[in-house]
Amino acid sequence: MTRKREIHLGLFLQGAGHHVSGWRHPQAEAGSENFDLLRRVSQIAEAAKFDIVFLADGLTSGADAHPSTIARFEPLTLLASLAMVTEKIGLAATASTTYGEPYHTARAFASIDHLSHGRAAWNIVTTSYARTANNFSKSHPEHDERYAVAEEFVDVVRGLWDSWDDDAIIKDKQSGIYADPEKMHILDHKGKYFSVKGPLNIPRSPQGHPILIQAGSSGPGQDLAARTADIVFTAQQSLEEAQAFYKSLKDRVTGFGRHPDDVAVMPGFLPVIGRTAKEAEEKLAELDQWTDLKAAMPLLEERIGHSLKDYDPDGPLPDLPISDQLRSRAELLTALARRENLTIRQLALRVAAGRGHHIVLGTPVEIADRMQQWFETRAADGFNVMPPFFPQGLEDFTTLVVPILQERGLFRRDYTGSTLRDHLGLTRPALPPVFEP
Amino acid sequence: MTRKREIHLGLFLQGAGHHVSGWRHPQAEAGSENFDLLRRVSQIAEAAKFDIVFLADGLTSGADAHPSTIARFEPLTLLASLAMVTEKIGLAATASTTYGEPYHTARAFASIDHLSHGRAAWNIVTTSYARTANNFSKSHPEHDERYAVAEEFVDVVRGLWDSWDDDAIIKDKQSGIYADPEKMHILDHKGKYFSVKGPLNIPRSPQGHPILIQAGSSGPGQDLAARTADIVFTAQQSLEEAQAFYKSLKDRVTGFGRHPDDVAVMPGFLPVIGRTAKEAEEKLAELDQWTDLKAAMPLLEERIGHSLKDYDPDGPLPDLPISDQLRSRAELLTALARRENLTIRQLALRVAAGRGHHIVLGTPVEIADRMQQWFETRAADGFNVMPPFFPQGLEDFTTLVVPILQERGLFRRDYTGSTLRDHLGLTRPALPPVFEP
Ligand SMILES: Cc1cc2nc3c(=O)[nH]c(=O)nc-3n(C[C@H](O)[C@H](O)[C@H](O)COP(=O)(O)O)c2cc1C
Ligand SMILES: Cc1cc2nc3c(=O)[nH]c(=O)nc-3n(C[C@H](O)[C@H](O)[C@H](O)COP(=O)(O)O)c2cc1C
Numbered sequence: 001m002t003r004k005r006e007i008h009l010g011l012f013l014q015g016a017g018h019h020v021s022g023w024r025h026p027q028a029e030a031g032s033e034n035f036d037l038l039r040r041v042s043q044i045a046e047a048a049k050f051d052i053v054f055l056a057d058g059l060t061s062g063a064d065a066h067p068s069t070i071a072r073f074e075p076l077t078l079l080a081s082l083a084m085v086t087e088k089i090g091l092a093a094t095a096s097t098t099y100g101e102p103y104h105t106a107r108a109f110a111s112i113d114h115l116s117h118g119r120a121a122w123n124i125v126t127t128s129y130a131r132t133a134n135n136f137s138k139s140h141p142e143h144d145e146r147y148a149v150a151e152e153f154v155d156v157v158r159g160l161w162d163s164w165d166d167d168a169i170i171k172d173k174q175s176g177i178y179a180d181p182e183k184m185h186i187l188d189h190k191g192k193y194f195s196v197k198g199p200l201n202i203p204r205s206p207q208g209h210p211i212l213i214q215a216g217s218s219g220p221g222q223d224l225a226a227r228t229a230d231i232v233f234t235a236q237q238s239l240e241e242a243q244a245f246y247k248s249l250k251d252r253v254t255g256f257g258r259h260p261d262d263v264a265v266m267p268g269f270l271p272v273i274g275r276t277a278k279e280a281e282e283k284l285a286e287l288d289q290w291t292d293l294k295a296a297m298p299l300l301e302e303r304i305g306h307s308l309k310d311y312d313p314d315g316p317l318p319d320l321p322i323s324d325q326l327r328s329r330a331e332l333l334t335a336l337a338r339r340e341n342l343t344i345r346q347l348a349l350r351v352a353a354g355r356g357h358h359i360v361l362g363t364p365v366e367i368a369d370r371m372q373q374w375f376e377t378r379a380a381d382g383f384n385v386m387p388p389f390f391p392q393g394l395e396d397f398t399t400l401v402v403p404i405l406q407e408r409g410l411f412r413r414d415y416t417g418s419t420l421r422d423h424l425g426l427t428r429p430a431l432p433p434v435f436e437p
Numbered sequence: 438m439t440r441k442r443e444i445h446l447g448l449f450l451q452g453a454g455h456h457v458s459g460w461r462h463p464q465a466e467a468g469s470e471n472f473d474l475l476r477r478v479s480q481i482a483e484a485a486k487f488d489i490v491f492l493a494d495g496l497t498s499g500a501d502a503h504p505s506t507i508a509r510f511e512p513l514t515l516l517a518s519l520a521m522v523t524e525k526i527g528l529a530a531t532a533s534t535t536y537g538e539p540y541h542t543a544r545a546f547a548s549i550d551h552l553s554h555g556r557a558a559w560n561i562v563t564t565s566y567a568r569t570a571n572n573f574s575k576s577h578p579e580h581d582e583r584y585a586v587a588e589e590f591v592d593v594v595r596g597l598w599d600s601w602d603d604d605a606i607i608k609d610k611q612s613g614i615y616a617d618p619e620k621m622h623i624l625d626h627k628g629k630y631f632s633v634k635g636p637l638n639i640p641r642s643p644q645g646h647p648i649l650i651q652a653g654s655s656g657p658g659q660d661l662a663a664r665t666a667d668i669v670f671t672a673q674q675s676l677e678e679a680q681a682f683y684k685s686l687k688d689r690v691t692g693f694g695r696h697p698d699d700v701a702v703m704p705g706f707l708p709v710i711g712r713t714a715k716e717a718e719e720k721l722a723e724l725d726q727w728t729d730l731k732a733a734m735p736l737l738e739e740r741i742g743h744s745l746k747d748y749d750p751d752g753p754l755p756d757l758p759i760s761d762q763l764r765s766r767a768e769l770l771t772a773l774a775r776r777e778n779l780t781i782r783q784l785a786l787r788v789a790a791g792r793g794h795h796i797v798l799g800t801p802v803e804i805a806d807r808m809q810q811w812f813e814t815r816a817a818d819g820f821n822v823m824p825p826f827f828p829q830g831l832e833d834f835t836t837l838v839v840p841i842l843q844e845r846g847l848f849r850r851d852y853t854g855s856t857l858r859d860h861l862g863l864t865r866p867a868l869p870p871v872f873e874p
Contacts, residue, residue: 016615021613030615031606031608033606058638059540060638061621061636061637062621062636063615063616063617063621067616069638070615070616070638071601071616071638071639071640072638072639073551073552073639074541074544074547074548076513076517077514077517077545077549078517078552079514079517080515081518081552083518084521084522085521103496103573104511108511108514110511111511111514112514114470115472115515115518134632135633135635136540137538137630164508169508171460171467173460173461173463173465176458176461176729176732178460178467178507179500179507180500181499181500184498184499184500193574195571195574196574197572198572199498199499200498201496201497201498201507202510203470295613
């Protein structure tokens, strides 16, 4: 493709803010359970011409969880509501392949794609936390089996989306034909994990397929992404790690016979913006100071997959086996602790601030420089922006950083299309040929 | 309760209209997949002060299905969108206990209850059609086992809704306490079909519990309703049958130690309105004339649970065993055929017109008279109104029949509250006492 490369921007919408203490900031309004806030914040991102609003998800709760995840809306219903109060911005929600059914998932995202006129995206996750199983009358599969299930799950969903030709609904009052039976197809999938006959009970959606996002960075995670995804959401700490991940992912994309531009790599990116670099540092220090170790430790332990209560918080991270369930995040945090020689306490605070995502401190120009660097040196095709608190943390970004990116020709000044596919520069998938026996 | 008894009105929203040929009417706009139509129609019902909009659902599709069900929105996402474009009317969606997970279901309805500020309702169904299993990698349980699953499913959902105290979210910036751990409760349900630990990841919702509707009329169906439901949706052909069902249901409600007024019985009610009785008859004849036997037969066979292709369409309905899967509907249609001495063709046309629900032909006064009769002689506490086509079929009802009911003091002139519980005159459920060991 010869189209000009442009940065893609996502808003990672986490109601209480991304910094674990973000909600305590005097300017913060809080709550993943506060629809009015989520609506306003989504509208701010749309006014700034972001590609997408992104909702993470989880299927457990506890008072010691990140405050954005203790209580939150069910993401598909939230997305369907946001579709009514926005017009152009893409709308992504997370749904698990380990705790879902392909028929329900295919249907819900097709439904949102219709309701939003082509703006839906599914963030495919395999669910890291084993305790999720306690809420679903089953046991939690191992890491690699979860990805095997996910591979098949995604194929079934895409097959169901294609079980209707685009022109299957006729609604001809004269002849009385509502839908053309020739244009509705049995899928008859019979695989290792799923048997799904089809067709789906909703027509092919405006985008053909809602956009697929994959968030999982291990080898099997990258393979799933490279084969199926349009966007990869990932956590990357340093420029070098991000470049290596970017290259690894794009090589795999090519390996699956796809064009590397067909997949946008978007690391999480947490900006702390000051008028001076010093002011930015003070802002982060202010947030960190509200974080006590008691709140930070569970977040670290959850991502490392080990209890750390028997270790000195002011000593180094002990050598612990990488948790199989959490693979890529556990590796990232271990590497970070080693590279920067962090104590357990320092690592916990870092996780409390950004959960392993890249944190950038600085003036608007410095923030824009970092984004440009990552973008131009192929560490990223875009960023999932993680304001430390809402709405002010986002407004700082949209009013101070976005205009710089626009002046530099790195980011759109207006939407040129109306679907999420348009924003991403992706074409609508053709229907696969139907082989009738 | 000493409050005045008033008729409750639901709009049974079926995009292509309830009569199988409704969408072919010159005045009809069609489509369960047409959001703009569904939005306008819901707003018409709200302007007429209806209690609730009701979405049925199914988990299969086929070109020979009822045109309202070939293609439709996923009901929970549709409900979340309708919540944004309406303000007072209750919003009910169907979700199956046979093809769902209690955690997902509890969460989605709590989410919609929050998004709509207390207007959500869950229509609990067990899913009649065995072919549904083909889309869900499992086999279809028998009728009575489906109800055993449903009983436990509903208990888990209600337990999850109560896993948060109403005041659990603190969000105190000073102390840093977001949620009070003492006010989030482990459910730890371990039953025959489900093991669900909890707590839910969304706070207790505005209605405490979203309203529960039950649609299943066999003995086990009535028991589930009597024990748990706030509204019973049912198909009743004659006044006598409806009275008998009403009494049976209310007796069971009393048997479970509940007050009979706590459950509203709302049969489906399909009005065909003319300026004269003759005009109404002609209107139905016009719709019937567009229905060919080829379209009508699958709808009858599906509800009877037997193929009828080897029988003379102009002969009587043969003696066939009552399908266990479809129990109450198969019984109703068999009784109807016997009572009115219908041929297979006539019965198929009746099913094509109203799917077994009560059809009333007449002038607005005659329609209102019938409603008043059913209401006053304890055949119904309200009606799920099924316009044969949209939007005109609904507008005829709201502009011509509703004012008569209002003049007679049988139906509200305005909403007096803002939640669905308010419309139904039901109080918010208290939290069960917590026994801490
Ligand atoms: C950036 C990123 C975001 C993720 N978001 C979610 C999420 O919202 N919900 C969830 O259950 N899992 C989420 N995951 C977890 C993954 O789906 C996966 O289960 C986990 O990362 C382990 O796989 P991996 O080793 O391939 O990364 C996320 C993972 C990454 C890397
Ligand atoms: C009035 C009525 C409406 C129903 N609506 C639905 C529906 O929307 N979706 C569904 O899957 N089943 C629906 N059902 C089916 C019931 O949940 C149940 O599976 C079926 O009626 C058999 O149970 P029964 O013998 O107790 O009636 C409905 C049943 C009745 C009586």
